[in-house]
Amino acid sequence: MGSRAAGGGGSRAARKADTDRELREIETLAARVIDEAPVPGSNPLDTDAAEVTVEKQKFSSARKFAELPLSQRTLAGLAKGKWQKMTDIQRAAIPHALAGRDVLGAAKTGSGKTLAFLVPTLELLYRERWGRMDGLGALIISPTRELAMQIFDVLRIAGVRHDLSAGLVIGGKDKAEEAERICGMNLLVCTPGRLLQHLDETPGFEANGLQMLVLDEADRILDMGFSSTLNAIVAALPKKRQTLLFSATQTKDVKALARLSLRSPQYVAVHETSKSSTPAKLDHHYMITPAASKLDVLFGFVRTHLQAKTIVFLSSCKQVQFVHAAFAALRPGVPLMCLHGRQKQMKRLAVYTDFCAKKHAVLFATDVAARGLDFPQVHWVVQADCPEDVATYIHRTGRTARYTASGRALLLLLPSESAMLDKLGAARIVASKLSVNAKAVFQTRPKLQALLSERPEIKYTAQRAFISYVRSVHLQADKEIFDAPSLPLGPLAESMGLLAPPRVRFLGGGAGGAGGAGGDGRSCKKPGTPAPAIAEASSEEEDGEEGLVLKPKKKKEQPRDRLKRLLARNTLERRGDDDGTSSSRAAAERQKRAAAPKPLLGEPGDASAGPLLQVKRTILPEDEEKGGEGGEGGEGGTADELPLRKAKIKIRKGGTVVGGTRTVFDDEGVPLERRFDGFAGVVADKEAVGAAPVADPASRVAQVKAALRERAAVDRERERERVREMHKARKRKQKEAAAAEVEAREPGVQAILGTGESDGDDDGEHSGSAAAMVRPSKRSRRGDDEASSSVPVMQSTADEMRRDEIAAERKLAMLLGGR
Structure with a gap:
């Protein structure tokens, strides 16, 4: 956390001089602590005198840190943090804590309780010459992660000059990385759950030499929420230690404090006799609103305080998520954030840091942000849901009016929650009533x-x-x-x-x-x-106990699924009608009753009401008792007329319904019993042959051979047709290739080839041979015309033209013929 004091050289003589100076300082401080220790049970705030004598013992009523018996290293850290004057809780608690006594400190929110236990902790470890190799010497436990991080930040400033190793152990971070370093820590700031996890699972981590235990927000840690966890932690700690407990609403429950093994604790409540249990610059207001308009009033408040920094407390994480999402969609014109326990640790840290940095924003939060967190410059704290008790109200409103700043708090109450005002008055909290401004309310x-x-x-x-x-x-x-x-x-x-x-x-x-x-x-x-x-x-x-009387979910006594009724009908058809007489009588009576439609609403004789709905089917008691096992299914009754069964359909392990059938499908979705439908013709042939049996086996063999020869002839003809088509296609490709080759060799000549097939109108002499007619191509003729318009062209003789045609025909004959 820090390094040795400046001036400590690397030589042995310099280190020995530093050690001697530290020893002399420790002796002087120990003597001053004994000499200036306050009398047990006394409070320096009771008098403004510089020094008070009680039973021939003296204690100092110092108002600055420099006037206390503190080491130079601690004073240097306090000076770096610009902490010079002490607050009331610091003046009352630090002298008792320096004297080695257990302290129960209670003070208003934002009064400086963090330094009231950090300064004695650092001084104790310094006077004991606690080093890196001595193990865990002090333990500071906080109920929330955000408060633990805030304490650790203050510790890094106040203990910057001390040669101690300090660590922050909270949930939401890498446990393996913490386990690698936790055994070498001298001072830990942690949350209860993660500390107990390391005590149980991390090898080598123990607290046998612990000197001081600090519980911040002690009343929250001692309640039922952390009861089992705290009991397990205290069981692993030595009983000979110093214990400090601090909170804005300190507990005096003897049974709760007995678990911590306190030794003559000094109860220091600096504001117990003040007119109000909250900061003097905090103004309290309340408003009675019906449940139907609570969100309207809250949204109107946000829209009318766009230049303020506001925290809105709700009772659950789900409410925080919904209100944040809904208001964000409505766009009130101010940044909206949410903080609750279901968020990941990095998300919670980012929201906390972002809200602290903004000047105008609205934070929707649960009580996870109600204790200890120091949000700077918060103007309003709005409690949209009534707090569970006065202590929760004090902690929530304590997020504003911190130290010397001012703030305002608004409490929204339902008409049924007005009894909370009496409890606030009994706790010396006076709130003024505000009326709803109808113009500012927004209909959401x-x-x-x-x-x-x-x-x-x-x-x-x-x-x-x-x-x-x-x-x-x-x-x-x-x-x-x-x-x-x-x-x-x-x-x-x-x-x-x-x-x-x-x-x-x-x-x-x-x-x-x-x-x-x-x-x-x-x-x-x-x-x-x-x-x-x-x-x-x-x-x-x-x-029984009080609670909501809710409408029970009505379950249908009889199954109304059409598939189940059909299965019941099939079951009756297979088993037969064992009780046909009674079933027939029940069916006749049911049909008689259902013959005339009855009005569902209004009296039967009320003609004005009219039959709005009509009864389609009436179920008799006999049908319900039989549970669908009557006999009308076997007598041609419809599925709708079947009685409803009480018993559920039993399904075997293999998937077959009792009394039903099982159908297995193949990969293509066809039932397996229908997979041979394609062979119906074969089966018919076999049946036909079986109908007229052949007496002589040789004749039967001859018939089969004849049938096979017919089928073989059909197959051969089909194969010949396929081969012919293949040859025709190959010849067409060859002719097209030859024509392309001629065009490439002689650009001026275009060959028009026959298809090699007879069209039916030809006499057949050109069938299967190549018929070629040579003529100049369009490109050649276009060139000749252009040439004749400019330059005279010499005409060739008829013999030369004939020779060229004969040569072209021979070439084509050589290319296409001979195969």
Whole structure:
């Protein structure tokens, strides 16, 4: 992490001088720590005096880091980070921690708790002369990866001059690479899950010599979410160690703290007596909005605060994904980002870094970004979903108004969640009510419905977000605030662009349904409340825990598949009608009842109602009891008249239905039993021969030989025709080649060759021979005409012309004849 102090030369004398100087500094610091140690249970913030005497012991109420017994290396790192004055939590916690005591520190968000435990950690390892070969000396555990990275960045600045090896161990990174280096680390900043994984799986990694354990956001680590993981980690740590716990909402649960084996811990709550449990420059606001208009109000807020840096907290990852995708499609005019636990580590780091660098942006996040993260210059924190408790509210709003900056927080509550205001008031948090500006509200429902119809992936995300939100409300422990049965699921689904509420299946006992509310805004009722329009609660749900009473999925008691009815009919035909009398009586009674159509809606005597729908088929109780084993199938009844069976069709291992047939197909999709259909003629011949048997075997042999000779003659004739066609084609090619050769040798002469075939009108004397007529080509004649118009041309004699024609005929005869 750092190197030796400047001035340490390479010579042995210089190294010995540095070592002696360090030893003298360590002795001086140890003496100062003992002399200036505060009295256990005291708080330097209780008085503004420079020095206070309590039971003849003194402690310093220093306000700057330089006034504390700190090493020069630590002071150099603090000076590099421009940290000179201490905050309240640093003034109260660091003196107790330097004295070697266990500390429980509680302070407001953004008050400097990170340095309150990093400075004592570095000083302890320095006074113990901890080196690279001494193994793991300090362990800092954070509940989230982003907070761990933030702590490590501060550690790199504050401990830059210390000769220690420090590492960051979090999930989402290469575990093998971490395992190669983790054994040589002196100080680790980590998350619980990845630390336990290395303790269990990495050879040689152990914490037997651990000097200090630090839990940042200790109340979150000690709760049920990390309970088993923390117990396994503490079991691998030595009991003789110093422990520091820091959080904005510190826990005092004795049972939770007993697991850490604390020794007389000093509880330091610097803001316990202040008027507010949040920063003084943080303004709190709330707004009561119905579920149907929550997204409209949120989108209107984003559009009216384009020049602000805003964080919007939602209760689940699916909601963050849907709201981010929907708002991005609506284009509010400001950069939109999302941060949740289902993202990959590199994606989360990129989003965190990008949001910190921007001046105007909106970040949709879950509670993964609610604790410890220092986002610079955040103007607004909007909680679109009600937090689970006051502690979560404090941590969420703590992302703004950091240190000396100011900020504002807005809480959106449903009418059923108004009890949260009383709990905030009991925690010394006063929020002012804001009214909705109708002009700023943007109607997102029509555009969301159009968006979901065009993009099925966003529709699927909306359905998942709806179910995730209802589940989060149902699983909350505080039923005074979170009342899932009172949620108006219909309007809530419509506000997300959904035409109907998705089915919800998270209740025990396999309950499922349409979410309990339709488009008319009906709410889902509590168990025991009559709600015939929604569902009827079972006796188990009425006597059991509270939850949503959802419409059960009605299963068809009888199969209505046409294929199954046909299989039932075939089964009855094969087995025969064993109970034909009763089946016939049931069929007659059924036909009698189904003869006259009955009105489905309205009373039978109400003529105004009219038969809107008519009954096509009536199933009698006798048919249901028999389960489709009646006898009308064997008497020519149609498939629609067959009774519906209760029993499922049993299929054997080989794929054959009980009572059915099996058909096997070949590679071309033809049933194997029909693969010999092409030999029907052969079979017919055999049958015909069998019908008139031949008495003499020799005569039968003679008949077969005659049939074979006839077929052989037909085959020979077919072969002769094929050979003739082949010869004709070869001769045509030869003649075409000869004509091309003549044209190439004598350009002025064009040979017109016969086809070598008789046309039927010829007398046959030229059939099979080459008939050639020689005449000047078009190109030659065109040249002669041009020449005669300019220069006189001498005419040849008739004998010379005749000789040329004879020579040409001989050439053609030599080329084409003789074969």
